[in-house]
Amino acid sequence: MKHIITKLNQAFDHRIRLGIMSILMVSDWTDFNTLKETLDVTDGRLASHIKALEKEGYIEVRKRFVGRKPNTSYRVTPSGREAFQGHLNALEELLNNAKE
Amino acid sequence: MKHIITKLNQAFDHRIRLGIMSILMVSDWTDFNTLKETLDVTDGRLASHIKALEKEGYIEVRKRFVGRKPNTSYRVTPSGREAFQGHLNALEELLNNAKE
Numbered sequence: 285m286k287h288i289i290t291k292l293n294q295a296f297d298h299r300i301r302l303g304i305m306s307i308l309m310v311s312d313w314t315d316f317n318t319l320k321e322t323l324d325v326t327d328g329r330l331a332s333h334i335k336a337l338e339k340e341g342y343i344e345v346r347k348r349f350v351g352r353k354p355n356t357s358y359r360v361t362p363s364g365r366e367a368f369q370g371h372l373n374a375l376e377e378l379l380n381n382a383k384e
Numbered sequence: 385m386k387h388i389i390t391k392l393n394q395a396f397d398h399r400i401r402l403g404i405m406s407i408l409m410v411s412d413w414t415d416f417n418t419l420k421e422t423l424d425v426t427d428g429r430l431a432s433h434i435k436a437l438e439k440e441g442y443i444e445v446r447k448r449f450v451g452r453k454p455n456t457s458y459r460v461t462p463s464g465r466e467a468f469q470g471h472l473n474a475l476e477e478l479l480n481n482a483k484e
Contacts, residue, residue, distance in 0.1 A: 287422050289403035297398050303389035306482040322387050382406040
């Protein structure tokens with residue numbers, strides 16, 4: 285029997301990605317600064333993890349102007365939601381096993 | 385309020401490390417090959433993640449001979465157990481929040 289970790293999704297290994305996804309799972313469009321402040325990370329690190337999730341098709345980006353200021357927001361895609369849900373289920377299984 | 389991911393331990397980000405720790409949490413000395421087969425990883429990748437956990441003081445190593453064959457085993461240290469337990473608690477919190 286394969287170990288549960290084989291069901292964990294490599295794309296969500298890093299805790300910043302867990303954080304981004306767990307915020308977007310329960311929100312609609314969320315802007316870059318909100319993610320940055322909530323997760324307490326630098327612009328560069330956040331941008332690189334966002335890009336990775338976008339490349340997987342797990343989040344989508346919207347760029348627009350709010351007044352004269354450019355504003356970039358993100359939300360989870362249906363496939364991102366499904367993939368993250370599968371990851372959470374595997375994590376839950378792992379938690380239950382580790383507690384036994 | 386800081387996001388839950390700030391309570392996640394960077395040392396356990398990678399799923400192979402989650403796998404190693406979750407096995408050792410519920411076992412006594414476990415040898416390299418058992419970990420390797422259970423987690424379905426290559427020697428090199430397993431060795432590098434083991435080394436990282438050892439460096440943190442989260443697991444300890446025992447080298448001995450079983451008959452004429454060298455045998456290397458690992459077990460979790462008390463500080464590893466405590467750190468991983470904290471990580472699991474934070475993951476649990478994250479799971480609960482993401483489900484809401």
